[in-house]
Amino acid sequence: MIYLQLFYEFFKTGLFAVGGGLATLPFLYNLSDKTGWFTYEQLADMVAISESTPGPIGVNMATYVGFETAGILGAVVATLGLIAPAIVIIVIVAGFLKKFQDNQYVQNVFYGLRPASVGLIAAAFVSVLTMSVIRVDLFRASGVWTDLFSIKAILLAAVVYVLTNKTKWHPAFFLLGSAIVGVIFKF
Amino acid sequence: MKNEYLDMFCTFARIGGLTFGGGYAMLPILQREVVEKRGWATENELSDYYAIGQCTPGIIAVNVATFIGNKRKGILGGITATLGVVFPSLVIITLIAAFLQNFADLEIVKHAFAGVRVGVCVLVFNAVVKLWKKAVIDIPAFVIFAIVLLLMVFLDISPVLLVIGAGIAGVIVQGTRKAVRK
Numbered sequence: 001m002i003y004l005q006l007f008y009e010f011f012k013t014g015l016f017a018v019g020g021g022l023a024t025l026p027f028l029y030n031l032s033d034k035t036g037w038f039t040y041e042q043l044a045d046m047v048a049i050s051e052s053t054p055g056p057i058g059v060n061m062a063t064y065v066g067f068e069t070a071g072i073l074g075a076v077v078a079t080l081g082l083i084a085p086a087i088v089i090i091v092i093v094a095g096f097l098k099k100f101q102d103n104q105y106v107q108n109v110f111y112g113l114r115p116a117s118v119g120l121i122a123a124a125f126v127s128v129l130t131m132s133v134i135r136v137d138l139f140r141a142s143g144v145w146t147d148l149f150s151i152k153a154i155l156l157a158a159v160v161y162v163l164t165n166k167t168k169w170h171p172a173f174f175l176l177g178s179a180i181v182g183v184i185f186k187f
Numbered sequence: 188m189k190n191e192y193l194d195m196f197c198t199f200a201r202i203g204g205l206t207f208g209g210g211y212a213m214l215p216i217l218q219r220e221v222v223e224k225r226g227w228a229t230e231n232e233l234s235d236y237y238a239i240g241q242c243t244p245g246i247i248a249v250n251v252a253t254f255i256g257n258k259r260k261g262i263l264g265g266i267t268a269t270l271g272v273v274f275p276s277l278v279i280i281t282l283i284a285a286f287l288q289n290f291a292d293l294e295i296v297k298h299a300f301a302g303v304r305v306g307v308c309v310l311v312f313n314a315v316v317k318l319w320k321k322a323v324i325d326i327p328a329f330v331i332f333a334i335v336l337l338l339m340v341f342l343d344i345s346p347v348l349l350v351i352g353a354g355i356a357g358v359i360v361q362g363t364r365k366a367v368r369k
Contacts, residue, residue, distance in 0.1 A: 014245050016350045022314050024246075026339060026346045033343060041304070048303040049283055051310060054204050055276030056213075056248035063280040068288075075281050083269055086245030090253040091262050093243060101239060105358065112331055112357020114322035116350055118315060119335030125311045126340050132304035153305045160309040175306045182302015183295055 002070050003077045005035075010062050010081030017058065018113050022047075024058040024082075025124035028065060037069045044128050052172035058082060133157050152185055191260065192267045198225065199252050199271030204279075206248065213248050221255055228255050248272055327360045 009031055017023040025047065032038055038046075050060035059079055066078025093100050100106060130136040132153055139148040160174050181187070202220055206213040214237065221227045228236070233251075240250035249269050256268025290296050323332050335349050 012347060016244060016347045017246075018244050018350065022311060025311075030343075030346055041300075044304045044307050045287075045300050047307045047311070048300070049280070049287075051307070053276070053279050053283065054206055055273070055279065056203070056206070056246045058246040059249065059273045059276045060280050063277050064284050067281050067284040072281055075277060075284070079273055079277055082246070083249045083273060086243070086249045087253050087265055087269055089243050089245065090240075090250050091257050091265050093239060094254055094257050094265075097235060097239065101235070108358045108361035109354040110357065111328065111361050112353040112355070113350065114318075115328040115332035116335045116353030118318045118322045119332040120339055120346055120349065121311065121318065122315045122332075122336045123339035125308070125315055126336075128304065128308045128311055132301070132308045156302065156305045157309050160306050161312070164309060164313055171310055174310070175303050178302040178304075178306030179299040180302070182300070182305075183298045185302075187298050187301035187305070 003073065006066055006070060006074055006078045007081035009035075010066070010078045011084055013062075014058075014082040015085040018110075018117050022057065022121050022124065023117055024061050026120040028061060029124060029127055031065075038065060040127055040131055042068065044131065047128075048175050052175050150187075152187060156181055156187075192264070195256060195259065195264060195267050196271040196274075199256070199268045200274045202252075203248070203272040204275035213251070217251065217255075227259055232258070327356075331356055 013024050013027040013031075017027055025043070028043055028046075029040065032040060032043060046061055046064045047057075049064065050057045053060060059082065062078040062082040063075045066074040066076070068074075070077070133150060135147060135150055135153075139145070141147075156178060160178060163169070164171075164174060198220055202213060202216050205216050214233075217233060218230070222230055222233060236251045236254040237247070240247045240254065243250055249272060252268040252272040253265040257265035260267070287296075319332075323329050331353050335353060338344050338349060339346065
């Protein structure tokens with residue numbers, strides 16, 4: 001029953017992804033490995049679309065994955081799965097707001113969770129890196145070392161990196177720009 | 188009298204539809220719509236909700252919406268506000284996904300997305316750097332970061348296990364520190 005499985009997988013993601021939108025990414029990579037519902041490339045595309053459309057990124061990702069996997073109902077089920085644990089937890093926590101915030105154990109747990117969350121997102125970064133700038137897939141297919149690094153992609157990445165850190169333009173702008181560069185220079 | 192649930196749903200749907208990028212991008216819109224215009228929460232409450240929304244599981248925007256809805260109308264209010272905030276995403280993303288299914292095989296779309304992936308790569312890197320500064324504050328935190336990263340990249344391990352393990356590690360590390368200080 002694909003809907004039940006979608007709900008379960010996204011419920012798990014909603015329960016364990018701490019620290020905002022991109023924190024869902026490692027869970028989705030894991031889901032891709034396990035189920036083959038979507039590829040790593042599709043995931044990267046989903047990140048791009050999620051970043052360039054309104055709404056929380058995690059929710060956008062769930063909707064996209066759900067739709068790709070099982071149509072409109074899949075999109076609804078995945079999104080509901082993602083937000084269900086949050087609703088339950090927040091309603092409980094709201095009862096003793098201050099105590100929760102100041103509790104030493106809660107703080108200790110989060111001392112460990114925060115770097116773990118960064119590690120998980122960094123792993124997701126490695127995945128995106130190996131299919132955009134460092135083309136491990138092309139290298140595996142051809143065995144030619146020069147296929148491993150795409151000069152065009154490295155240049156584009158460098159420009160985007162500098163601009164994202166020097167300007168306050170919206171991420172959607174950079175993604176649109178990257179898309180246009182991709183079309184013009186045939187990435 | 189206007190239906191308060193409907194009003195709440197519509198307000199949060201508008202907030203969800205106006206927010207690009209989630210989480211922190213939502214804060215100024217929430218301040219205007221919820222604090223200033225409607226008085227559903229105070230500025231201080233909002234900042235508390237954010238602090239806790241960040242360190243409880245789940246999407247920050249959803250957590251904050253649940254808090255505000257729950258405060259106004261109990262559990263049903265929490266659910267209403269949350270469904271409101273995700274509603275625009277559901278509609279917009281479904282439309283885009285449906286569109287892409289029909290055009291994903293076009294050469295031009297493929298090139299566009301190959302370019303976009305490079306942009307995504309940089310955005311994810313920037314997110315890592317930003318989070319790193321707040322999270323990797325000392326050597327034990329760095330060790331947790333490094334172990335999680337290596338296990339995730341080189342082994343097919345479930346992130347759920349890593350998150351649970353890191354939470355336990357946090358309790359042990361901080362607990363030991365306290366014991367040593369005494």
